[in-house]
Amino acid sequence: MSYVIAGWVIGLSALGAYAFALLARGRRLSRLVAPDRQRWSTTRADTPTGR
Amino acid sequence: MLRDAWLIAAKDLRIEWRSRVATNQVAPFAFLILVLFAFALDANSAALREFTPGLFWVAVLFSGMLAIQRSFSIESSDGVGDALLLSGIEPASMFLGKALAIFLQLLALEVILAVAVLVLYDAGIEDGVLFATTSLVAAAGVAAAGTLYGVLSVNLRVKETILPLLLLPVLAPVLIGATRAFNDALGTAAVDGWAWLGVLGLFAVIYIVFGSFAYGVLLEDS
């Protein structure tokens, strides 16, 4: 059972860390670019998502 | 198209023959790998004989990497890369020519290594035809994939490190397949070597076809 918990903790914390790293990186970068060139921040919610 | 390919291959082989880099450096390096394996396996003759197929192909891949790097370093010297582009030769012909030259050098390497493992590791060939065919087909696959990745990395400043990192994982099926086919040919394990030859053949065909198309895309880099 300890292996199961370890697996979950490692998996979720890694995903969470990656997600926060991406958000932080996005924040830092978006400060360098004018908001009107960030298409998702204008009027549309359906933005290029890669899906 | 084949005439141009042969022109390029003949030029490469002539340069290799003149410069003797393959004979003076690549082949001794391959031999050295075999010696190092013997040290690593603690001079255990039985283990060496059993693992001959794998050790042989690892030695081929590592020394083949040097041959590929060498083949593309002659194209990056003194503006010949531009000159080759200006010649108007079809990229597919260039790909086939470079791959053919590398293929022939790999074959020469394999002959040297085969003699070395027969003598040093006390390996014995049970199925000579399978042994020879596997060597040919695996070399074709390595040459095709190696040529594609060689031209990709030739103009990068980090080419020495990025080429093995990109190429070696791609060659994993060749290593597995050629090792298994050699297991049959050398009689070290009971497997169907001819079926493995099919995998090697598929690999070679895929990368020769894909490389012929992709080479042009990679050449148009500047």
Added chain:
Amino acid sequence: MIHLRGVIALLGRFPALAGVDLDVGPGEIVLLQGPNGAGKTTLLRLCGGLLAPSGGTASVLGVDLTGKRRQVRSRVGMVGHASGLYGDLTVAENVRFWARACGAGAQDVPAALDRMGVAHRLHDVPVARLSAGQRRRTSLAAVVVRRPELWLLDEPHAGLDQVGRDLVDTLITDAAGAGATVLVASHELDRIRPLNPRVVTLAGGVVHDDVAKRDPEVRGVQGSRAEDPAQAESAHGVRDPGVTGGMGAEDPTQAESAPGVRDPEAPKGKRDA
């Protein structure tokens, strides 16, 4: 032959060409001059189809450079700073290889080597053992066998002796006489001037000054002693053997201070070619 409009070319992220406008017709000899880093070599590489334009429109020998650049490449002859020769192959093997590679027969090779004054005893010497001047002559021979429609020469005189320089000049004149276009990037104005070229000055990746685009009066003053209207024609590329003065005797740097041509964004006079 060459039509460039607002051409931008990048080396990595550096805009080596920042909006070049240039038109060159057949039979013209164009001297590209300008300080180091002005974009001369990049312009030659672009015209040879080795570099894709990142902006603007470019067509060379009737081929759009944004598309099938390979169709241009086999028709140009380019000599750059690098020799483009394999050091381990001999002189004859190199020239033969390049002749075959561009589809020309190997039978012209001895003639081309003779023409560039490469001695017979050198034919079987590996290129790596040649002197810089001998190597340059061999590179030129490899271009001669291709019979290019467009010659792109980057400092062709560098490293050559007096005889070699004269050979290059003859090569340029003959090529232009046969209807080919010649672009020469060079700092050696004294050397080029007798060929009566059209002088184009590059600076900061744009055409700073082009003799062919000046007003007739300015061109008259700057051009040569002659107020002769034929002078304008000679600058346009119709070879006039009677006019030998070309740019004239003034210091060429004065050309850069000519009024009205300083702004690269200024409307460009159109020429037909």
Added chain:
Amino acid sequence: MTVPTNPSPDLATPSATASAPLLTSTSSRLTQVLGIGWAISVVLVVCAAFWWSEPDATQGELVRLFYLHVPLAILEYVPFLLCGIGSVLFLWKRSEWGDLMAHAGAEVGVVMCALTLVTGAVWGRPTWGTYWDWSDVRLVTTLILCLLFVGYLALRRVPGDPTTRAKQAAIVALVALIDIPLINRSVEWWENRTLHQKGTIAQGKIEDINAFATLLGFIMVGLGIAFLMTHRFRIAWLERQVDRVGLDDAIAHRRAEAATGVDASVGRTPEEGGQQ
């Protein structure tokens, strides 16, 4: 767990104030929904895995790790597939969009892949008595897949002309994706050499696994991939924009060289400039 913290929904942003930096992140209404959905699904899956489902007949409690591991192992191919589609789009139509998607897909895929390997190893230790088993096809295939795309990301990080790099990366991605079936078949045959018994995954006892928890697991990982891909794609897009702003400046600067006279640019070679 990763709810976007930006308070102002972009749909409400009037165009008049669009210039004000209300939103300085890669978040949008879409990613907020995805993020919240992902966080909820994580909570649900944890509950389903640890409390709502029964231990498995053969694996006992260890099956609880499967609700994370199996969706990861299967859905990891989705970002790689998107990477392949993006690469094809780039090579075919020179689509910048495809290039950015390929980069995003490769990075998210490598994260998924690495986590699959880690959770698989953690599961393998109590099951097989070892963290790693070379006879398992999926383990080895996933490892090679991970290595192939680690190489891809390494190539992406080499500085240079973006278009050149995009072409090279697209070729590498396609080669990797072509290679995967070959590797998979090879490893599967290769594994038969030893008499080592196959892993439980290979025998596919899906019916033993709680279907509801597995479904939740797939939803969780799927939402996670969508969320991460969206953000990663926007980051790539922002990086390209930053690059482009720099390029406009560089062109203006270059033209100014000509305007301010020839002397200013003397001694500046393209090589020096190219390294900046």
